[in-house]
Amino acid sequence: MASLDELKLQGRRVTEHGPWPRLVVDAAHWSRATLELVAGRWSLLSLWGEADTVHMAMLEPQLGEAVVISLPCPSGSFPSVGMLHPPALRLERTIHDLFGLVPEGSPDPRPWLDRDQWGVRFPLGPRLPPSAPRGYQMLPVEGEGLHQIAVGPVHAGIIEPGHFRFTANGETVVRLEERLGYVHKGIDGLLIGADLERGAQLAGRVSGDSTVAYAIAFARAAEAALGITVPPRALWLRALCAELERLANHLGDIGGVCNDVAFALMLSHCSVLRENVLRAAERAFGHRLMRDVVVPGGVARDLDDTGKGSIRQMAKTVRQRFPELIELYDETASLQDRTVTTGRLSAELAQQYAAGGYVGRASGRDFDARRDLAYPPYDQLRFKVPVLSEGDVNARVWIRIREVKQSIGLIEQMLSELPDGEWRVPLPATLAPAEGVALVEGFRGDVLAWLRLKDGVIARCHLRDPSWFQWPLLEAAIEGNIVADFPVCNKSFNCSYSGVDL
Amino acid sequence: MGVTLDDILVQGLQMLLVFTLAPLLTGFIRKVKARLMRKRGPSLLQPYRDLLRLLRKDVVLADNASWLFRATPYVTFAAIWVAAALVPTFATGLLFNWMADLIVIVALLGTARFFLALAGMDVGTAFGGLGSSREVMIAALAEPAMLLIVFCVALVAGSSQLSTIANFIASAQVGLRVSLGLAMIALIMVALAENARIPVDNPSTHLELTMVHEAMILEYSGRHLALIEFGAFLKLLLYVSLLACLFFPWGIAVSGAGLQSYVVGTAVYVVKLAAVGFLLALFETATAKMRVFRVPQFLGAALMLGLLGTLLLFVSKSL
Numbered sequence: 001m002a003s004l005d006e007l008k009l010q011g012r013r014v015t016e017h018g019p020w021p022r023l024v025v026d027a028a029h030w031s032r033a034t035l036e037l038v039a040g041r042w043s044l045l046s047l048w049g050e051a052d053t054v055h056m057a058m059l060e061p062q063l064g065e066a067v068v069i070s071l072p073c074p075s076g077s078f079p080s081v082g083m084l085h086p087p088a089l090r091l092e093r094t095i096h097d098l099f100g101l102v103p104e105g106s107p108d109p110r111p112w113l114d115r116d117q118w119g120v121r122f123p124l125g126p127r128l129p130p131s132a133p134r135g136y137q138m139l140p141v142e143g144e145g146l147h148q149i150a151v152g153p154v155h156a157g158i159i160e161p162g163h164f165r166f167t168a169n170g171e172t173v174v175r176l177e178e179r180l181g182y183v184h185k186g187i188d189g190l191l192i193g194a195d196l197e198r199g200a201q202l203a204g205r206v207s208g209d210s211t212v213a214y215a216i217a218f219a220r221a222a223e224a225a226l227g228i229t230v231p232p233r234a235l236w237l238r239a240l241c242a243e244l245e246r247l248a249n250h251l252g253d254i255g256g257v258c259n260d261v262a263f264a265l266m267l268s269h270c271s272v273l274r275e276n277v278l279r280a281a282e283r284a285f286g287h288r289l290m291r292d293v294v295v296p297g298g299v300a301r302d303l304d305d306t307g308k309g310s311i312r313q314m315a316k317t318v319r320q321r322f323p324e325l326i327e328l329y330d331e332t333a334s335l336q337d338r339t340v341t342t343g344r345l346s347a348e349l350a351q352q353y354a355a356g357g358y359v360g361r362a363s364g365r366d367f368d369a370r371r372d373l374a375y376p377p378y379d380q381l382r383f384k385v386p387v388l389s390e391g392d393v394n395a396r397v398w399i400r401i402r403e404v405k406q407s408i409g410l411i412e413q414m415l416s417e418l419p420d421g422e423w424r425v426p427l428p429a430t431l432a433p434a435e436g437v438a439l440v441e442g443f444r445g446d447v448l449a450w451l452r453l454k455d456g457v458i459a460r461c462h463l464r465d466p467s468w469f470q471w472p473l474l475e476a477a478i479e480g481n482i483v484a485d486f487p488v489c490n491k492s493f494n495c496s497y498s499g500v501d502l
Numbered sequence: 503m504g505v506t507l508d509d510i511l512v513q514g515l516q517m518l519l520v521f522t523l524a525p526l527l528t529g530f531i532r533k534v535k536a537r538l539m540r541k542r543g544p545s546l547l548q549p550y551r552d553l554l555r556l557l558r559k560d561v562v563l564a565d566n567a568s569w570l571f572r573a574t575p576y577v578t579f580a581a582i583w584v585a586a587a588l589v590p591t592f593a594t595g596l597l598f599n600w601m602a603d604l605i606v607i608v609a610l611l612g613t614a615r616f617f618l619a620l621a622g623m624d625v626g627t628a629f630g631g632l633g634s635s636r637e638v639m640i641a642a643l644a645e646p647a648m649l650l651i652v653f654c655v656a657l658v659a660g661s662s663q664l665s666t667i668a669n670f671i672a673s674a675q676v677g678l679r680v681s682l683g684l685a686m687i688a689l690i691m692v693a694l695a696e697n698a699r700i701p702v703d704n705p706s707t708h709l710e711l712t713m714v715h716e717a718m719i720l721e722y723s724g725r726h727l728a729l730i731e732f733g734a735f736l737k738l739l740l741y742v743s744l745l746a747c748l749f750f751p752w753g754i755a756v757s758g759a760g761l762q763s764y765v766v767g768t769a770v771y772v773v774k775l776a777a778v779g780f781l782l783a784l785f786e787t788a789t790a791k792m793r794v795f796r797v798p799q800f801l802g803a804a805l806m807l808g809l810l811g812t813l814l815l816f817v818s819k820s821l
Contacts, residue, residue, distance in 0.1 A: 263790035
């Protein structure tokens with residue numbers, strides 16, 4: 001593994017950026033960094049644009065070192081990363097759609113978010129008048145006896161919209177191609193010019209099920225930019241919210257996976273437990289999903305003894321009832337028959353795409369931002385990061401099962417060791433430019449937030465959902481499986497639509 | 503044998519009985535399943551309300567739907583209703599019973615399915631085709647299994663006439679038969695597959711890609727959908743009645759036995775429906791759905807059980 005010093009990236013260091021270094025580099029060093037990603041020594045964290053610059057965040061997972069490199073593109077183009085490192089492709093297509101910057105040499109110049117419905121091209125860049133509708137070419141598939149099944153964007157159930165194009169030979173999937181972007185809300189544009197309070201609200205609405213993770217990522221990035229220290233009690237309360245969120249979502253997912261193979265009993269029981277978590281969250285923090293609880297500078301409200309009691313009661317209930325459910329899951333042969341060996345994701349792909357969360361950890365990628373970047377208060381808490389190597393639906397369920405147990409442990413630790421004191425500090429009013437970045441472990445994986453403040457408002461904020469690197473892997477995992485197994489594979493990934501459509 | 507007014511009246515009663523009880527059976531199974539999952543569940547009468555709601559709604563037709571698509575709901579409903587009326591429920595020896603035997607029932611159900619599968623492909627959507635192809639794959643395996651069951655039971659009773667079989671088995675001379683046991687298990691497996699129940703299909707799924715029966719009828723709406731749904735309710739009732747009539751015919755009234763035994767027969771029939779419905783709900787709650795490609799193995803086992811039952815009868819008449 002190569003540390004940042006060994007990378008020998010030469011460039012101007014941006015002093016107002018924290019906590020990781022940000023280097024403004026030239027095209028040659030940009031391409032060298034790309035080669036590091038290709039070689040697998042560094043992982044791609046994100047790739048995003050501005051009107052005249054592209055930025056790339058990279059992580060060296062074993063040393064926990066991270067860096068942001070920036071390439072000014074005065075001519076409106078930059079050397080494509082996706083050309084050599086496919087995980088960057090959709091991010092580059094997004095950059096082109098929003099800012100008009102051209103990834104040179106990219107093998108996939110198709111639009112990603114832009115559906116010719118905005119009335120303007122490159123809305124955050126040069127804002128050109130709309131062109132004639134371009135249409136969208138799905139990737140060609142050739143062969144005998146193949147047929148296509150188009151699913152969505154509107155589905156029979158009440159779920160988020162996304163289009164899935166299956167090419168199948170009888171029941172066997174030959175290729176799946178996703179087309180997303182149906183819930184594009186223009187969050188990048190809304191964030192520009194917003195103040196920090198509004199920014200925190202917007203960040204918390206990128207993906208509703210990860211509202212705490214996003215709010216923490218945004219708050220930490222803002223605090224890093226402003227250089228303020230948050231009181232310990234606030235940090236602990238944030239982590240408490242984050243674990244409650246993880247617990248609720250994992251419980252919902254475990255039931256959901258089982259329900260997709262028509263084992264509704266598990267869903268009912270898991271839903272009861274999830275409801276327990278949500279009600280405890282409502283009593284403790286005033287909102288079932290804990291939206292807008294985490295704010296830059298701390299938390300919006302303190303936790304009182306009643307709230308503590310209800311969380312403690314909930315943890316006890318889950319601890320009591322959960323083992324029976326695991327037993328039910330593990331001992332129902334017809335259920336195991338559906339989840340074991342289904343939708344296998346190879347360790348190489350998980351590594352290449354730096355897949356976060358249960359998707360990566362079920363395929364042997366041993367990374368958890370809570371442990372490997374050890375942001376407070378996780379540096380003072382005891383927990384294990386489960387890793388499995390099978391990479392199938394069953395492994396992704398088991399990672400969740402183990403994480404549920406870890407989260408309950410964390411919640412109990414935090415309740416008993418919660419420090420006293422302040423829980424919110426005022427934000428200094430600065431007009432100077434300031435930049436911050438943060439990586440936070442949400443239930444799905446690592447959420448990245450980067451922002452630049454100027455004149456007291458957000459000049460640009462980039463929020464990267466873990467699903468950016470998980471959606472493409474779903475396409476790979478379903479290959480060779482049967483069409484009817486897609487729903488359960490999809491649920492085991494449970495990627496966010498809203499989070500990547502922004 | 504002259505047809506009397508009574509015969510027609512009792513047969514009419516039978517048709518009306520299956521017509522009214524079919525949605526109730528489905529409602530009952532849904533209710534039990536919900537209760538088993540600690541949910542309150544919809545009212546027992548919800549299927550009736552659903553049917554009424556659908557009947558009142560407009561039909562939305564695809565532009566390229568042919569006459570076949572429009573005719574299919576009526577054909578399937580009629581075929582299934584007639585088939586259901588042929589199975590003795592509260593009494594044997596009804597008017598229609600003598601006109602058709604078990605093989606005719608299998609053929610009527612086959613006709614209904616044939617039309618549904620064609621209609622699934624008629625509009626040309628991917629899901630219709632997907633559902634039809636899966637349904638036909640299942641049917642191609644379920645029908646031979648069903649016929650072997652028919653042969654097995656017919657060999658025991660010496661007739662393929664349902665009333666005769668029921669009266670024969672209800673009589674004391676049968677005793678415990680291995681071949682009948684095998685046939686019963688096979689019939690249960692076939693019934694699960696034919697009625698799109700778990701583990702073969704999931705009647706309550708919203709996932710288009712996993713559907714079999716539901717995918718086939720995805721394009722139907724309004725009164726067309728109502729008829730198809732009603733047909734599905736009737737088919738479930740038919741199979742439960744068939745199980746009851748073939749293997750548990752006790753308490754069933756004999757034609758012309760008078761009002762009192764008809765009432766008793768009906769009460770016993772309702773109890774049987776409830777018992778089988780409860781067991782079905784219990785089984786469905788405890789099992790996940792199997793992979794599509796496991797279904798041939800499942801139905802293959804049913805086929806083999808039917809075959810084994812039939813062969814045993816050639817080895818020894820008393821098995």
